[in-house]
Amino acid sequence: MDWLDLPASRVDEAARLLLGWRLSANRVTVRLTEVEAYSGLGADPASHAHRGVTERNRVMFGPAGRLYVYQIYGMHFCANVVCGETGRAAAVLLRAGAVVDGIEVARTRRPAARRDTDLAAGPAKLMQVLDLNRAANDTPLFGDGPATLTPPVEPAGEVSAGPRVGVTSAHDVPWRFWLTGDPTVSAYRRHTPRLR
DNA sequence: TACAGGATGCTT
DNA sequence: AGCATCCTGTAA
Numbered sequence: 001m002d003w004l005d006l007p008a009s010r011v012d013e014a015a016r017l018l019l020g021w022r023l024s025a026n027r028v029t030v031r032l033t034e035v036e037a038y039s040g041l042g043a044d045p046a047s048h049a050h051r052g053v054t055e056r057n058r059v060m061f062g063p064a065g066r067l068y069v070y071q072i073y074g075m076h077f078c079a080n081v082v083c084g085e086t087g088r089a090a091a092v093l094l095r096a097g098a099v100v101d102g103i104e105v106a107r108t109r110r111p112a113a114r115r116d117t118d119l120a121a122g123p124a125k126l127m128q129v130l131d132l133n134r135a136a137n138d139t140p141l142f143g144d145g146p147a148t149l150t151p152p153v154e155p156a157g158e159v160s161a162g163p164r165v166g167v168t169s170a171h172d173v174p175w176r177f178w179l180t181g182d183p184t185v186s187a188y189r190r191h192t193p194r195l196r
Numbered sequence: 197t198a199c200a201g202g203a204t205g206c207t208t
Numbered sequence: 209a210g211c212a213t214c215c216t217g218t219a220a
Binding site for chain 1: 211212213214215216
């Protein structure tokens with residue numbers, strides 16, 4: 001089953017399936033290596049959508065296959081792939097990727113990156129590398145939007161799971177997924193953490 | 197390698 | 209006030 005067809009109640013499975021997909025924008029392509037699932041509704045207080053529709057999060061309630069972009073700490077942007085049926089909030093935060101095309105352009109956009117594996121090793125870094133910002137909010141990933149999502153070229157490999165980053169609540173829910181051992185994933189996430 | 201602190205603006 | 213972050217400096 002394709003992640004596009006999964007209901008919001010299975011956004012964690014959609015997140016898993018998104019690993020290995022390729023996101024292209026502005027002449028750079030990234031292979032997704034780390035993602036996090038977020039759902040709306042009372043079960044997930046860590047989600048932007050858990051208190052219902054607001055001006056910021058309304059895209060999360062829309063149709064699957066579009067981008068939900070938000071600004072964080074006043075200067076960074078992060079992107080989610082909207083999942084689930086229309087009317088139910090679900091999205092997958094794109095936390096990290098490996099630059100597989102346009103690496104020269106990517107380096108000029110992220111001069112602070114010491115190694116190529118650092119270029120998109122973080123949700124806001126990934127956006128910088130792809131040169132995407134709030135203008136990409138609510139745009140389609142399969143069509144005429146600024147960013148395009150394409151299926152994996154090779155099998156995704158082994159997947160690890162653990163608690164989400166930076167969320168103080170729901171720390172017991174292992175809704176972060178990453179490609180096991182991938183160098184673009186931070187060291188402390190490389191091995192399956194114990195779920196305390 | 198690890199941690200502390202600053203930059204900066206929108207959301208609640 | 210707090211935030212689904214990143215970068216730089218300092219210390220070990």
